[in-house]
Amino acid sequence: xxxxxxxxxxxxxxxxxxxxxxxxxxxxxxxxxxxxxxxxxxxxxxxxxxxxxxxxxxxxxxxxxxxxxxxxxxxxxxxxxxxxxxxxxxxxxxxxxxxxxxxxxxxxxxxxxxxxxxxxxxxxxxxxxxxxxxxxxxxxxxxxxxxxxxxxxxxxxxxxxxxxxxxxxxxxxxxxxxxxxxxxxxxxxxxxxxxxxxxxxxxxxxxxxxxx
Ligand code: Z5A
Numbered sequence: 001x002x003x004x005x006x007x008x009x010x011x012x013x014x015x016x017x018x019x020x021x022x023x024x025x026x027x028x029x030x031x032x033x034x035x036x037x038x039x040x041x042x043x044x045x046x047x048x049x050x051x052x053x054x055x056x057x058x059x060x061x062x063x064x065x066x067x068x069x070x071x072x073x074x075x076x077x078x079x080x081x082x083x084x085x086x087x088x089x090x091x092x093x094x095x096x097x098x099x100x101x102x103x104x105x106x107x108x109x110x111x112x113x114x115x116x117x118x119x120x121x122x123x124x125x126x127x128x129x130x131x132x133x134x135x136x137x138x139x140x141x142x143x144x145x146x147x148x149x150x151x152x153x154x155x156x157x158x159x160x161x162x163x164x165x166x167x168x169x170x171x172x173x174x175x176x177x178x179x180x181x182x183x184x185x186x187x188x189x190x191x192x193x194x195x196x197x198x199x200x201x202x203x204x205x206x207x208x209x210x211x212x
Contacts, residue, residue: 003033003086004208005127007097010135011167012156013146014186015193016095019135022194026201027091032208035085038095039073043080046073054153061154063109070101071119078127086127098124099132099173104155107169108162133200134174135186135193139163142186 006023008016020036027034040050053069074097085092098120105111139160146156174181184196 003088003090003092004131004204005082005086005092005094005129006131006133006204007094007099007129008133008135009096009099009103009170010186011137011139011142011163011170013142013144014135014137015145015190016135018190019133019184019193019197020093020095023133023197023201024093026198027093027205030201030205032205033088033090035081035090035092036095037077037081037092039077039097039100040070041073042077042082042094043073045076049073049076054155056152056154056157063105063111066109067101067105067111067116067119070105071123074098075123078124082127094129097129097132099129099134099170102173103166103169107165107172108158129180131200131204132174132177132181133197134170134181134183136167136171136174136183137186139167 008020008023010016024034024036039046040053041047049069049072053066053073082092082094098116101116101119102113106113106116143163171183174183182200184193186193
């Protein structure tokens with residue numbers, strides 16, 4: 001039995017965390033088994049790598065170091081959490097996955113997509129998200145929501161131009177993979193975002209119950 005792998009993507013503060021818990025409740029209410037997880041992180045080792053990645057540092061971090069750390073955490077996450085859960089027929093909801101590497105390390109830092117694609121294939125094998133929910137809002141809206149929280153982590157300290165490139169990369173990926181991506185306008189009030197999420201969840205639940 002194979003589960004369903006759903007990823008949530010988007011820039012900073014667009015509402016991924018808020019949306020993923022709402023979505024998980026909708027699936028649980030339909031009696032589905034749900035695992036909620038995140039990247040970088042999701043395992044003990046992955047969370048330790050996350051700390052290294054997000055801690056502000058005095059030395060500049062090479063883009064390739066950042067990319068490889070993201071994929072190291074991902075390899076562990078796939079082995080410990082994602083593959084077993086999917087193998088048991090569970091629904092895995094993941095706050096960011098490899099599209100974030102294409103957006104941040106590719107679009108943001110300028111690493112060639114072909115390099116990221118090679119790592120994607122080596123690390124993931126046949127595991128790709130079934131559905132990716134892209135919460136898209138202009139950079140200022142997301143930053144405004146996220147930045148009431150106090151100190152900025154290393155990646156949050158990037159420039160506005162960096163986050164504009166990240167957003168553009170996400171939009172390009174959504175265009176390149178229209179069957180997988182579902183874009184939600186995250187600048188809307190929460191109620192409207194949740195209506196859209198409810199619609200997507202219902203479609204997926206109906207599809208899973210009646211695959212024919
Ligand atoms: N990263 C990477 O570079 N490469 C990779 O491969 C991966 C990750 C996997 C950590 O990610 C960093 O890792 C991230 C990318 C990098 N760096 N940055 N920047 P993260 O997902 O943990 O961090 P984040 O993007 O900064 O997430 P966030 O700030 O926690 O935001 P969020 O989860 O999208 O938003 P939220 O917490 O749900 O909502 C923020 C606030 O807005 C909150 O008060 C909500 O109540 C409110 N909200 C949410 N939706 C709405 C609407 N619709 N209206 C009004 N208010 C709202």
